Amino acid sequence: MSAQWHAFADLATLTGRMLKHNIRSVDTIMTVLGMPLMILLAFVFVLGGAMDTGPVRYVDFVVPVVLVFCITNGAAYTAFRVNRDATDGMSARFRTMPIARWAITGGHMGAAVVANGASVAALMGVALLIGYRPHATWMGWVVTVALLMATLTAFAAVGVACGLAAKTDEGAIMFMYPLMGLLFVSSGFAPTSTMPVPLRSFADHQPMTPLINAIRGAQLGHVDAGATWVALAWLVGFIVVFSALATAAGRHRRA
Amino acid sequence: MADDVPAVQVTALRKAFGRQEVLRGLDLEVPAGEVLALLGANGAGKTTTVSILTTLLKADGGTARVAGLDVAREPARVRQAVTVTGQNVAVDAVLTGLENLTLIARLRHVPAPKQVAAGLVERFGLADAACRRAGTYSGGMKRRLDIAMSLIGDPQVVFLDEPTTGLDPGGRREVWVAVDAMAARGRTIILTTQYMEEAARLAGTMAVLHDGVAVATGRHEEILRAAGGAADLETAFLRLTGQEETR
Numbered sequence: 001m002s003a004q005w006h007a008f009a010d011l012a013t014l015t016g017r018m019l020k021h022n023i024r025s026v027d028t029i030m031t032v033l034g035m036p037l038m039i040l041l042a043f044v045f046v047l048g049g050a051m052d053t054g055p056v057r058y059v060d061f062v063v064p065v066v067l068v069f070c071i072t073n074g075a076a077y078t079a080f081r082v083n084r085d086a087t088d089g090m091s092a093r094f095r096t097m098p099i100a101r102w103a104i105t106g107g108h109m110g111a112a113v114v115a116n117g118a119s120v121a122a123l124m125g126v127a128l129l130i131g132y133r134p135h136a137t138w139m140g141w142v143v144t145v146a147l148l149m150a151t152l153t154a155f156a157a158v159g160v161a162c163g164l165a166a167k168t169d170e171g172a173i174m175f176m177y178p179l180m181g182l183l184f185v186s187s188g189f190a191p192t193s194t195m196p197v198p199l200r201s202f203a204d205h206q207p208m209t210p211l212i213n214a215i216r217g218a219q220l221g222h223v224d225a226g227a228t229w230v231a232l233a234w235l236v237g238f239i240v241v242f243s244a245l246a247t248a249a250g251r252h253r254r255a
Numbered sequence: 256m257a258d259d260v261p262a263v264q265v266t267a268l269r270k271a272f273g274r275q276e277v278l279r280g281l282d283l284e285v286p287a288g289e290v291l292a293l294l295g296a297n298g299a300g301k302t303t304t305v306s307i308l309t310t311l312l313k314a315d316g317g318t319a320r321v322a323g324l325d326v327a328r329e330p331a332r333v334r335q336a337v338t339v340t341g342q343n344v345a346v347d348a349v350l351t352g353l354e355n356l357t358l359i360a361r362l363r364h365v366p367a368p369k370q371v372a373a374g375l376v377e378r379f380g381l382a383d384a385a386c387r388r389a390g391t392y393s394g395g396m397k398r399r400l401d402i403a404m405s406l407i408g409d410p411q412v413v414f415l416d417e418p419t420t421g422l423d424p425g426g427r428r429e430v431w432v433a434v435d436a437m438a439a440r441g442r443t444i445i446l447t448t449q450y451m452e453e454a455a456r457l458a459g460t461m462a463v464l465h466d467g468v469a470v471a472t473g474r475h476e477e478i479l480r481a482a483g484g485a486a487d488l489e490t491a492f493l494r495l496t497g498q499e500e501t502r
Contacts, residue, residue, distance in 0.1 A: 098334040254312065
């Protein structure tokens with residue numbers, strides 16, 4: 001068997017391990033699936049009636065941010081678990097074994113993409129049940145899936161970097177708060193045109209707004225090429241920058 | 256590995272963390288099939304030595320070979336030859352004992368990983384707890400699981416870094432039995448310990464680390480002789496590590 005084949009088999013084994021961690025943690029399921037679900041219901045049924053989103057129904061408006069919120073919460077657990085592995089000796093064990101280095105981190109990334117992707121799909125299912133009606137073209141669906149996959153990967157990379165940089169598992173989760181904070185100051189819950197000017201100029205120029213606008217546009221039948229490219233540029237930037245930070249943090253940890 | 260190739264061969268090994276020099280030219284040779292106890296006070300460089308030999312750390316100078324392989328030049332092949340049980344128990348608390356063993360068996364690419372795991376669960380007296388999460392195990396059980404995980408794939412050189420620290424006498428005895436069994440199978444074992452009676456009980460040879468070098472190496476009697484004819488190992492250890500006056 002070739003070394004490459006071994007590495008991919010190891011990636012599958014380590015991804016399976018982290019998927020068990022996700023499935024066996026009630027805490028994870030509550031935070032990654034339960035909390036976005038409650039936010040969805042609360043915003044649609046409690047606050048939605050008072051929201052003015054023009055011709056777009058509020059449920060159609062708010063679903064994209066709920067999906068991104070779910071991915072962000074999931075990435076916080078990636079940070080938590082990467083930190084646990086780094087502090088409790090599991091990653092040291094793996095690193096003394098004949099396993100490709102990239103497969104060790106890849107296991108965390110792979111599990112994040114699969115588990116959080118499944119949560120996103122489940123949330124989408126509930127959204128459809130409560131009246132969410134996307135009218136995406138096939139191109140719109142391609143763009144939606146591409147953006148969600150890129151978001152899953154990019155935020156998982158942020159999680160890995162935070163997990164390696166933090167001293168404790170609680171610290172690892174705290175490093176992820178700014179990412180969550182950005183969601184609330186974006187076009188996710190309300191149009192940025194309703195915000196005070198200083199807040200609005202921030203909201204319009206941070207990564208979450210183009211991401212949410214791009215998903216929303218694709219879902220509602222008018223793919224916004226500009227927002228899509230800006231969002232993808234942000235996400236690729238996240239992957240590059242946080243992969244480098246993760247490498248540096250991992251090296252610093254072992255020095 | 257041919258029998259005449261030393262399992263571990265360390266020459267003039269140096270490692271510093273910032274300005275703090277931990278290893279200052281360590282020399283050490285362990286013949287294949289030996290059980291060696293690495294003795295030293297806290298901070299003497301025992302764990303640093305184990306980390307370099309198991310490819311977790313890079314040395315600043317000198318050479319280290321494990322099973323004839325240079326750890327700096329061929330880390331991937333060294334990882335095929337070694338296994339390590341670290342100071343902290345490295346078991347996955349969320350997985351069951353059986354799943355922990357199966358995980359490592361899969362990663363070592365042994366044939367029939369599930370059967371290997373089931374066999375080890377029996378051998379290490381964990382059969383009753385095999386399907387419980389490792390997080391619920393006692394300290395001794397976790398350590399036994401940890402050691403069982405380290406034995407999968409039958410690596411030639413086994414490193415045990417303070418394998419009994421924090422265990423009660425029963426747990427310690429369980430680990431000793433496991434070490435004896437490994438030694439009986441002809442594995443080379445390098446263990447670090449703070450306990451002289453443990454070193455005397457398990458190891459054929461010892462090396463005393465002090466100030467980043469090996470101040471004495473050899474069998475029980477040779478250590479006593481190196482310490483100027485000390486009556487027992489503990490006295491010899493304190494004398495060799497310059498702690499005699501303070502006690």
